[in-house]
Structure formats: structure tokens, C-alpha cells
Amino acid sequence: MPAQTKEKNLEEDIESFLCSPEGGFFKCDDRHSLLYVEDGTYQMVGGGYMEHRDRALDAATLVNFIQTTQPKAWDRFERMCNSDSTAKFAKVFNDAVDRLGMVAVLKHGFKHRGIPFKVVFFKPESGLNESAADRYAKNVCRCIRQFHFAETGNQTIDMVLDVNGIPLVSIELKDQFTGQDVENAMRQWREDRDPRCRCLKFNTRMVAFFAVDLENVYMTTKLEGAKTFFLPFNQGSAGAGNDGGAGNP
Template identity: 35%
Template sequence: MNKTNEQAFEALIEKALVGTTLEERQQTGVNDIDAQSPDLDKYYWGLPKDMSDKKYAFDMRRLWSFLRTTQQNIIDEYKGKNIENELPKQLSKAIDTFGIIEVLRKGVDIDNIHVTMFYPKPSPADSQLSKEKYIQNQFSVTRQQTFSVSNPGLEIDMVLYVNGLPLFTFEFKNPWTHQTAKYDGQKQYKEERNPKETLLKFGRCLAHFTMDKNEVYFTTKLNSGKTFFMPFNQGLPDGQGAGNPVNPNGGYKTAYMWEKVLQKDIVADIIMNYVLFDYGEAKTQKKVPHIMSNAKKLIFPRFHQLDVVSKLIIDVAKVGVGKTYLIEHSAGSGKSNSITWLAYKLIDVCPVTMDAVRAKTLDSRLYDSVIIVTDRRLLDKQITDNIKAFGKSEKIVAHADTSKDLKKAIEDGKRIIITTIQKFPYICDSISDVSEHNFAIIIDEAHSSQSGIAADSVNKTIQKDMDCEGADTDELLEKLMKDRKMSTNCSYFAFTATPKKETLERFGSEDKDGKFHPFHLYSMKQAIEEGFILDVLSNYTTYKS
């Protein structure tokens, strides 16, 4: 990308995240660091790219500014040799061992002291102190970041930091000079970025982005030529395929990156509620070995996953309890992760207005429990493992196979309860009996697209209790809703890949023309074009042939 366009991207991202740009600060002469400690007076905006430490990949000025501003009393209690030397060294070792996300969420022990490295974004139900702490986080960007010990002249277009610790790297490309993110940006990361450099090691950053004015791609693990990039694009309107729509405001198609994603609150949300390490089979164990050597991959949300959870939470906070939502997400959408993230967000959502149905107070959580219902036993295990792997606390998660199990889970204060559709009819009475409680019910597969044994077992189970022979799963759920009168204290979030007309009418939203649409769409066409599922029509042989 030529310098002018590169600086345009950098300035737009910096303005969104920091509030001012480097150029604005240079014009006004404002110090880049707002720090109380006098020994930081030497760190000015005039030397942005030279202030990071290549050995540890930290922005030292921001790191010490954050720590001395927020935890000087704790630093004063340090009994070791030299805190300025020991803290970066031990902090770097902790990130190598546990990964950046663990250090941000849990802080780090430096000999006899424990320092907090990030203050999470509070909910309306949290204390005033937590809200004040959150404001003290220092988000920053460094342009043309040097990062290599062996080749000091190498630069990355931009690095985004929080409290001096790197979160994202960026390489910008310009189609007008015949360079694109899809080809040249990915090629640069694969061929010109050594994954052994500290900044680029697996687990040191959350994601590496390459973008141009049309598209965005990212990876969570640089592995030279084997690096796998995923699209971080919005998709075309009405499920018409991959890519990004024309910007209605006339700007870049990728403006959503700084308008919707690279905002302080969103980045803070990603840190605390989305990113997790996948340890493969190890994640099902009670004691997960939280060390980087066992991590298989770092799970980071694709745009449609971040978008659907965000839009659902915004709508719920405004509308309240009792609404139904249809989420049409194709195979290859990462539905299990989307359901996991949504469940954890729903247990903390508070109303933004007292007009929200069944709202208690503006700082009281809307839902007492989230119940995840699936019609596939294999997926039930997968979602259960995902919930546990995210593992904020095992104390809030339970598995219910009977009404008794559900009753006990509610009494024990379990916030996320997992069950299968085969067991769901037996716990419906319990849900309606506790009418003072509000429930969010997440249903995987709004109808049973699988025929055969699984569908038959669903019908047989529910037919013991209801006269609905021949019904598929979504019809059975609809009958359960009506017969059990659950809608008054429940919201329903139905995930499906292939909704039928009846499913759309039951769970979808009606427009002014009387047509029904899903609340959110990630289409099969988009999944095929993005390479997450195969197009079965691209290579086929007729029966006669």
C-alpha cells in the first residue's frame, strides 16, 4: 500500500480506538502518555515506534504508565532485586507459558506481588469501582512497528496494544497498486514474517490481520507457508455470498473494522468473553493444563459470530424477555462456538430500559438461567465441552436430564443448563412452575434436518406425553411452547442451517410485506465461497453417466 493510503487506514483505526491520531497530537503538542510518574516524562509521541522492546514485544512506556497509574502501591511492596528488570522478564515468561489471554484475564505473579494486567468491561450490575478501573486501561496503536531482533529494519504496518501488551498486528494492502489482502497480505505474513520472533509467536497476540479497502482476513497462528487465514468479512446482503457490501456512506467497504470492531468496548469484550485456547481432548479433563505447549489452536470469532451475538444482546437488552429469534447459520459457521459465546453473554445481560419486558431494575440481570437444548447427542457433548473449555467457572454450569435435575440446578444457582431435545419435554413443567424466573432457551437446530433414527427417537419420546405423531422437532417445540405456556418467562434463540417455511414463520421476523426473515443470516453460499463447506454441485456425475 502506498504511504498515503496506509496512513489513512492507520489514522482511522487510531482515531476509533484512542480518540486522537498521531497527526493531531503532533499538531497540538500533547504528550502521548498521560502518566503521573515523572520518570515517564521522556516518553513522547515523537518516538512511537522506538519505545517497544523487541526482546519482550512490549510497549514499555504504556506498560509502566498503566502499572504505575493503577497499582503503584502494589509495586512498592515488591521485595525482589529490581522491579524494572524483573517484571518484564517474568511477565514475558508467563505469556510464553499461559498465553496472552490468560495473563490479561488473571494477571500475573511477580515474586511476592500480583499485578493486574487488564480491567474487564463491567456490566450495569457491577460496582462503581469496577467501572472506574475499566476506564484506566490504556489502549494504543503503534504505526510502522519494528519487531525483529535479527533484522532491526523490518516493520509491521500497525500493532494494537492494551496496557503495553500486544493484541493485534496489521498489514495493510492497496488494490489500486495491484496489492490485495487476500493474496499479498497473506503472502507477506507467510513468507516475510518469522513466527519465531517474539511478537509473532503463537499465543503472544490474539490475531494477525491483513486488510485492504475491500476485504479483511486474519489468522491466530503464524506458521510460515502453512499459515491458515480466515475471512473477517461481513458477507453480502441477503446471503448473496462472501465479501463486503458497498459502504452506504461512500467510504471503504472495510470501514466496519474501525466503526464496529476496533472500539475499546468491543476489543475489551473480545478479550474477556470470546477468545479461548483449544486444548483438544485435554479440554474435557477437570484440570486443564493451561500451558502453551498443549494448546492446539486459539479460537477467535469470525465477523458473523461477533455480529450475531452482539446484535442479539443489544435486542434482548432493549426488548426484554419473551421474544423468539431465528439464527440461520450454515454448516461451517462455527455454530457451537456461537452458542457458547451467546450463552455466557446472556447470563450477564441487563435491560437498558425499564420498558423491557420482565425487567426488574436496570442493574439486575434479565435471565436467571440459560438452557441450551440440542437434538444431537454428539453436538450435546461438543457444546458441553465448549462451555467447560471456556471455563469461567464450572460452578455455574450444569447438565439436566430430568425435571429433578433442572430443579436442583436452579436451586443451586446454576446459570447455564444443558440438555437434549429428548429430555426437554420432561423439564418444561419445571420451567413454567418457576414463573418468577426468566429463562433464555437456546435451541440448536430449530427443526431436525436429520431423518432416521435420531428424528424417530425424538418423536417417540415426546409422543408419550403429546399427541403429535409425525411432527418434526421444530413443530414439537412450538407445541411445547403453546401447551406449556412458557413464552411469558422465556426467550427462544433457535439456531438452524436450513429453515423451512414453517420454521421461519414460527421463529423469524415478519417484514412490512408479510415475508419472514431470520434475525441473523450466514448463508450456505457465503460458507461455500469462504471455503468452509464444499459446493456439492461443482463436481458431480449424473446417475446415467
């Protein structure tokens, strides 16, 4: 079996779990947006990240989430716009992230001319508040393979997990059967990924970068070229089912 096919199988296995009922993610690609229709159903439409790669954002999916969960705030915002409210919201979002940082915007949302927006809703502490539980259920979590992360070119990240059209977690996968392992994945992050890119820039989009092989997982929250420091994210393994090696319980 060709090496690239084996690595593709690893991607497929991870995607299969994440996009199962237990995993809770939607399967998607970077050429489509995912829009809420009704009664808990979603429709995939053209566009996605590839429509405006300079945004590093699937604006249609994010705007649809705002419309669905915060209709009054969206109506107020739309009345301020003479045209193309989606493009203008993408700019407002990017301005807020540049000003406050991605983590703060995720945790607290942001305001634009007095209008508050939340870009994600976290799980409520109890199910007593039905509206909070409903907003939480409308978060759109997607698994995207071969994600084009730069404004131009065909470089891709093996797998990206996004929330409501915002790319947040990226994963480079290696398979020992191809002659590569987690060290090669970490080297790829250090040497082949430009940390100045909006998608990869610290606290601007992605908040975690993973290097994964069949036995080990490492992660970092900040790409700094050759200085990038990875921490173990697993218990370590000396083979399937056995503890051993570098780990972080």
C-alpha cells in the same frame, strides 16, 4: 498519486477513527511510552518498544498501569527489588507468559512470589462497583503505525493495537489502487514474517493477525509460515455498500 501514498492514506483513515472519541485509542508510536499523570490525563515520554526491542514489550507503559491500578502490589514488588524494578518486572512478565501463555495472563493475570498482578482490566458487568469501573477506565489502548516487530532491522507492521504496553493485534493493509489486495497481505504474513519472533510467536504476544484491503478482511491467530490459515472476518463485499464475496457474518 504514488502507490505508497495511497496506502498511507488508508492507514491514516483507520488511525483517525480508532483515535477518535468514538474509537477510544491513543495515537502513539513505538518510540514512546504513555504514562498516566492525574485526572485522567496521560503524558507521552521517550522509550517505548524501541528502548528494549528484545522484550517485545513497552515495559514503562505496563509498569505505569500496574502502579496506577495496583499500587499495593507494586509496592510489595518494588521492595523485593534492589534496583531497576521496571526491567525486573518485564522479566517476571515474560516468564509468566512463557509459563502460562499470553491469553491466560490477559484473562487471569499472574502471581510472582505470592503477589497477584493484572495486566488488563475488563469492563465490569455493571457500574455499581466504582473501583472496578475506574480500573477499567485506566486501560491504555494505543494505535501504533509502522511498528518495528523484530529485535533488529527495520521491518515493520503497518499497524499494531496494544493494551497497557502489550502488543496484541497486528494489521497489514493493502489498497487496490496500488495493485495489491488482501491476498498480498496474507502472503506477506506467510512469507515475510518469522513466527519464531517473540512478538509473533503463538500465544506469546500478538493474539490476532489481520490482512485488510478496501473490501475484505481476513484474520488468523497463529502464524505458521506457508501453512498459515486465514478466516474471513467480514460480511464480504461486491463494492461499497454491497454484500458479496467471501465473508463471515
